[in-house]
Amino acid sequence: MKRDSGPWLAWVLLILALILIVLSESGSLGPLENILSYVVAPVERGVSGVVDQLGGLTRTARDARDLQERVDTLQRANESLVQENFRLREYQAENEELRRQLSYRQANPTLGLLGADVVEQGCSVFPCGDVVGQDVNPYLRFLIINIGTRDGVAVGMPVVTGGSAMVGRIARTSPNLSYVQLINDPASRVSAMLQQSRITGILEGSDEGVLTLTNILPDEQVEEGETVISSSIGGLLPRGLILGQVESVSYLESDLFQQASVRAAVDFRRLEMVLVITDFPQPDLTELDLP
Amino acid sequence: MSLYFGIPILLLAAVLQSVWLDGLRVIGGRPDLALLVVVTWSIIRGANEGALWGFVGGILCDLLSGSGLGLWTFSMTAVGLLVGQPWVHALGPTLIRLAMMSALGTVLGHALLLVMMVLLGYAVELGPSLLTVALPAAMLNFLLSPFAFTFLVWFHQRSRRSLGGFAA
Numbered sequence: 059m060k061r062d063s064g065p066w067l068a069w070v071l072l073i074l075a076l077i078l079i080v081l082s083e084s085g086s087l088g089p090l091e092n093i094l095s096y097v098v099a100p101v102e103r104g105v106s107g108v109v110d111q112l113g114g115l116t117r118t119a120r121d122a123r124d125l126q127e128r129v130d131t132l133q134r135a136n137e138s139l140v141q142e143n144f145r146l147r148e149y150q151a152e153n154e155e156l157r158r159q160l161s162y163r164q165a166n167p168t169l170g171l172l173g174a175d176v177v178e179q180g181c182s183v184f185p186c187g188d189v190v191g192q193d194v195n196p197y198l199r200f201l202i203i204n205i206g207t208r209d210g211v212a213v214g215m216p217v218v219t220g221g222s223a224m225v226g227r228i229a230r231t232s233p234n235l236s237y238v239q240l241i242n243d244p245a246s247r248v249s250a251m252l253q254q255s256r257i258t259g260i261l262e263g264s265d266e267g268v269l270t271l272t273n274i275l276p277d278e279q280v281e282e283g284e285t286v287i288s289s290s291i292g293g294l295l296p297r298g299l300i301l302g303q304v305e306s307v308s309y310l311e312s313d314l315f316q317q318a319s320v321r322a323a324v325d326f327r328r329l330e331m332v333l334v335i336t337d338f339p340q341p342d343l344t345e346l347d348l349p
Numbered sequence: 350m351s352l353y354f355g356i357p358i359l360l361l362a363a364v365l366q367s368v369w370l371d372g373l374r375v376i377g378g379r380p381d382l383a384l385l386v387v388v389t390w391s392i393i394r395g396a397n398e399g400a401l402w403g404f405v406g407g408i409l410c411d412l413l414s415g416s417g418l419g420l421w422t423f424s425m426t427a428v429g430l431l432v433g434q435p436w437v438h439a440l441g442p443t444l445i446r447l448a449m450m451s452a453l454g455t456v457l458g459h460a461l462l463l464v465m466m467v468l469l470g471y472a473v474e475l476g477p478s479l480l481t482v483a484l485p486a487a488m489l490n491f492l493l494s495p496f497a498f499t500f501l502v503w504f505h506q507r508s509r510r511s512l513g514g515f516a517a
Contacts, residue, residue: 068400068430075404075426079419083469087418098412101360106368191367193414196379196459196482197466197473200415202367229415237415244472265474 095232106190199243216335223323224299242267253285269320296338359406367413378485385490388454389497396433403429424461428454451494452487459483
């Protein structure tokens with residue numbers, strides 16, 4: 059086999075790669091990435107379809123496949139029912155809160171009271187995307203979906219399953235594809251609260267993909283099994299998206315806060331279709347007149 | 350030029366990595382097909398072509414990643430350059446040095462990727478990530494290297510026949 063006389067081309071390419079990193083970090087490569095995504099997106103979609111088809115062929119017996127489908131259907135139904143239950147509990151909590159407010163109003167008839175949410179939930183437009191792939195970088199927890207800026211998707215938009223369980227947020231877009239940063243990505247931080255006790259905290263991802271609810275004050279009483287939902291603090295997310303369930307709580311006296319281990323509401327590896335929330339009512343923060 | 354078939358091969362490897370291999374877990378990890386292709390091609394054709402395939406394969410991987418362009422491109426180009434160095438010839442017969450460099454190249458590629466990610470402020474931990482992701486990937490690439498070699502040597506011989514050899 060013939061060898062190279064000198065790796066000058068390799069060094070040039072290595073320097074080019076470094077320049078690419080710098081330009082990409084400065085955000086100057088958007089147009090180039092958009093053009094290149096036109097090449098990659100159809101192949102990704104095509105291969106994803108073929109892989110899905112071939113996946114079915116690998117099951118040796120027809121009965122096994124039917125059984126698998128039945129199990130999948132039942133699991134989906136179960137997941138949907140669990141999420142429906144979460145939603146109903148949220149309505150119940152909201153109802154109780156409204157009743158408390160009403161009682162207060164009735165007990166104080168002389169006071170003029172006006173109720174308000176931090177951010178009201180009410181998502182209006184949901185572009186729907188198929189999950190076509192996972193991130194090839196094993197150190198990031200991202201999904202790739204087959205809708206992009208041409209469908210109105212933008213960075214920061216929340217991504218949910220059909221049952222209002224939060225999957226993540228759009229981190230990067232191209233005309234035909236979007237990259238969803240999952241809530242269990244190490245860099246993900248979601249403003250969260252517990253559905254029953256209304257305790258707030260920050261839901262963080264980790265290298266291992268484990269979810270942890272942090273910043274819980276030491277005197278708060280967190281119960282195992284409580285449902286974790288998104289809070290509207292910060293105005294980046296609609297309130298009430300289901301995030302998971304508390305598995306265990308830990309607190310060291312040397313720590314400032316308690317933290318809880320949370321089991322995610324969705325199995326991120328089994329996602330096939332997701333919804334992107336492109337619009338939801340947000341408070342007008344300009345009136346706060348922040349410095 | 351080898352990129353006529355190199356681009357489709359690398360694109361297929363990157364896309365398969367994204368849509369299929371992510372769900373696969375063997376000995377706690379998954380192989381890194383695009384990196385394996387780059388290492389193998391670099392062993393067969395030398396540093397310049399190895400780095401060229403690394404550059405193209407890296408861009409394709411970057412396009413299928415939430416990180417911006419450049420991270421995989423840099424790592425895979427560096428691996429292509431290193432594996433194609435003349436001193437690698439001293440490591441023994443082709444298949445042995447291919448297997449060794451598949452493993453070492455994978456670890457190096459992941460290490461470079463992680464270092465760049467840390468430098469750019471990504472929330473990753475070097476040590477645990479290398480142990481839990483890079484090492485299993487290196488072992489799997491080591492095992493898959495003979496298949497990649499057989500596959501790519503066929504293209505190498507075809508391109509030599511049609512172009513009358515290649516010298517970068």
